[in-house]
Amino acid sequence: MSTSISVPSRAALTGVIAGFLALPAAAATCPAGFPNKPIRFVVGFGAGGGTDVIGRAVANGIEKQQKWTVVVENKPGAGGGVLNSWLKAQAPDGYAIGVNGTDSVTINPAQANVGYEWQDFDYLGSGMQTWYALVALADRPYRDLPGLIAYAREKGRATISVNGVIGEILVKQLAKEYGVNLVPVPGTGAAEAMTAALGGHVDATTQGTLHVAQIRSGKMRQLVSLINRRVPYAPDSATLAEQGSKTPPLESHTFFMTPNGLSPEIKTCLKQAIDEAVNAPEYKAQMAKFDNEALNLGEDGNIEINRRLAAFYKDALGQK
């Protein structure tokens, strides 16, 4: 875990320094003549979703800071897989940049033969981490993870509606770790999982964003933070590790990628441009509105996570 924590802070530091040196008109160091045409940001999910918003906000920042033209398009489908297949076949010239999530390169290839692996791409940086959590209705008799485990032990089982494969595997890991019957209930997405939990049809749910409003209104309680730290809107809800669990926290980031083989000069240029945009005040304000925050893990940070999680999910899904 320690490596993944030190990497973002280093990246953030470079960002700050770059920002200082280049104030007020920030500009990345780019090879002469790059870019000589509009850059395409192709988002792996539909317009209006979380990934799309991040892609558009960063594109906007780059346009302002670098005076480039960045066109945002959407290529949704197969959990970001449609974009990855398409992107792999594009020329690595820096003009086609994918905006996608960690899960699309780590979980998709582990589930089926999709024709791409995480190594097929270069990573330019990331914009945000999804803050997953395990939440339950506030009037439930358990307030934290040990409470839920005890409840499951007493009742024989506990049902947890999950927002995707990432939540499903986590629930299975927890069940294995504690030796209790936790039943993940899959559906078509987070909204459905939330509906089931609010209606009291399941005992808890794993969520990425929808739960924040429910916590604010007092309807739901966060049992455990599923990422590596506590979150501002539920400061009393401890992390997995703090609650004594050995299950590793979830790491899903929205990153910027190109087909691999990008020239080092262009890569440096794009990495700087993205980092400047992610660290701009406008972008930070936007993330604050989402009850989240700007976070760029940089190239190395994303590679490290993708390598580790790809191996992890190959293992977890291969056992099925």
Place this chain on the structure above:
Amino acid sequence: METAHNLLLGFSVALSGTNLLFCFIGALLGTLIGVLPGIGPLATVAMLLPVTFQLDPTAALVMLAGIYYGAQYGGSTTAILVNLPGESSSVITCLDGYQMARQGRAGSALAIAALGSLFAGCVSTLVIALFSAPLTALAQQFRPADYCGLMTFGLVAAVILARGSPLKAVAMVMLGLLLGLVGTDVNSGTTRYIMKMESLADGIGFVGVAMGLFGLAEIIKNLEEREHQRAVMAKIERLWPTLQDMKDSWRPVLRGTAVGSFLGVLPGGGALLSSFAAYTLEKRVSRTPERFGRGAIEGVASAESANNAGAQTSFIPLLTLGIPSNALIALMAGAMMMHGITPGPQVMTRNPDVYWGLIASMWIGNLMLVVINLPLIGVWVSLLKVPYRLLYLGITMFCCIGAYSLNNSVFDIQVAAVFAVLGYIFIKLDCEPAPLILGFILGPLLEENLRRAMLLSQGDWSVFVTQPISATFLLLSLVLAALIVVPNVRKTREAAFVAD
């Protein structure tokens, strides 16, 4: 009392200059994109979303909502005129609306659709204002097993949609169910029947299927007929509905509004079902069910009012729980978050101006839509006077643009093309596409809920009869199935029609 006060606040917000303007822009845009086949509100809202970031949140939401329900109005126009359902909800409008147009009654059909939608829009807005909380509580009672019951009922009802042989209708429902299986299995993540095409991983796209089976297949059929003998359109007799049309329509509008208002609240597919359910209900209560599918104005009136009511009440889960009930409302949730308003139960108390302003704007927007649409009826109907050899080119082109714009991929055009050929074969075989579409839409929902119900009940099948909602729907399905198979009831009805 408090509601009256809140509504007053809402109207004061909605009637302000900017909001009124954006309400109008939204309604107009919605009408336009609804009229262009294939270009749905989803694509439009997605494209306009970044623009709204510069606006005041209320104005942004008012405009986006206007596009959404405006498209419901506009979508019925192509369904009636050229048999092209832009959205799942207008599939049913095609059944009788297009037949009416062929009989030269396109004007009546369009006017009734607009007036029915206006009534439904106004009533369902009132429903949102007054009954959001109890309806939400009721919707939350629906467990996976209950959804299974509802879907089963829907599938049995699909057979009623057909005007011809029930056996063929059953076959079409089954085919629809099979097509719905294509894609990723929700429980295991395994892909099914995708034939190594990653674009199929999320299933076959609805727009391509509907566009091909209805609109494009109809074009092929029409082109097959010789120019001089082509009876594509009868002479247009009048633009406005007769008094008799009005008399025939008011009850279906009322019933459609009631059905749509309730089903719209159910998250996940509720609004989708509303026009199907309302149409089925009308056909069942009608003394002359054999007229349905042959240009019955009741069919248009009920389906249109139900889909508009459903479209509007599907905002309820977003407003009360913060849960988007379909892809388009999810976009609106995104827009709210962009403006720093977290959708959820606290919006009503924390941002009452936004909440009540949005609700009041729906009223105003619906009124605007009728004002926009009624004068346009003449324009749309006169489009039918364009020689078909030119008209079909335009329709086909817009279909391709619309299909492409869904995912920015040629794949969806290919899907539409494949289903156009399939649809043509169905026309030749006298098999109707509506039951197939219903099976296609309900199949995945049924499967998913069935598996969830089984997970939650630990494999105990008795949940379907022990849970009252599920049991009620299954009982209703049985009754309906019995009514369909009782042969002499059908016989007499057919005979009555022939004698007519």
